[in-house]
Amino acid sequence: MTISVRPGSTVMFIGDSITDCQRLESEDGLGFGYPLRVAGEWGLRYPDRPVTWLNTGIGGNRVRDLEARWQADVLDARPDVVSVLVGVNDMGWHTLDPEGRVISAAEFEAGYDRLLAPLAEAGTRLVLIEPFLLPIHGVVEAGGGVRVGAAEREEWRTDLDPKIQVVRGLARRYGAHLLAADGMFAELAATAGPEHWAADGVHPTPAGHAALAAAWLRLVA
Helix, strand or coil: CCECCCCCCEEEEEECHHHHCCHHHCCCCCCCCHHHHHHHHHHHHCCCCCCEEEECCCCCCCHHHHHHHHHHHCHHHCCCEEEEECCHHHCHHHHHCCCCCCCCHHHHHHHHHHHHHHHHHHCCEEEEECCCCCCCCCCEECCCCCEECHHHHHHHHHHHHHHHHHHHHHHHHHCCEEECHHHHHHHHHHHHCHHHCCCCCCCCCHHHHHHHHHHHHCCEC
């Protein structure tokens, strides 16, 4: 079953840098990634069904960062549909940061659940995009000038997998539509190579954003 987005609805995308994608530098505030592609494709397909599209992603955000701004940025806007993509910054690679605090799957789940509960109570329709990590080979830039290799990325994968399961479980709990992005990109990487979809394994290329947008649009009607 797909989500029915009625004319006049407000759809909000929220998350980290993958959603943000330089939204503050874009004329319409949607950035240059999958939210813009979704909105553009929707307008092409359904010119008689106008929708208000909002992007409130902020680079570097974790679940706890979303919690801190959830009331002002999400609940007060009263969106009809909320699409969430968060988790890669809750992953083990941020133990490289100065604060170096590991976020457990249980903590991740509890915080994410607190985000979804008031939306579910209000009848907001939900799309949860699971976080993803592509198997890039060689050394890559991880942000802040830190370069990491395969061993570190294997640790990230070990940390991320339980959090992907958390998102899947929350989607079931709240009757949300799940975009299984990690599995999708794993399949795509088998055909064109992971770097084609996300050069650093985390941030999608234009082709990766197009894949996310196409998958998102398959969930709505």
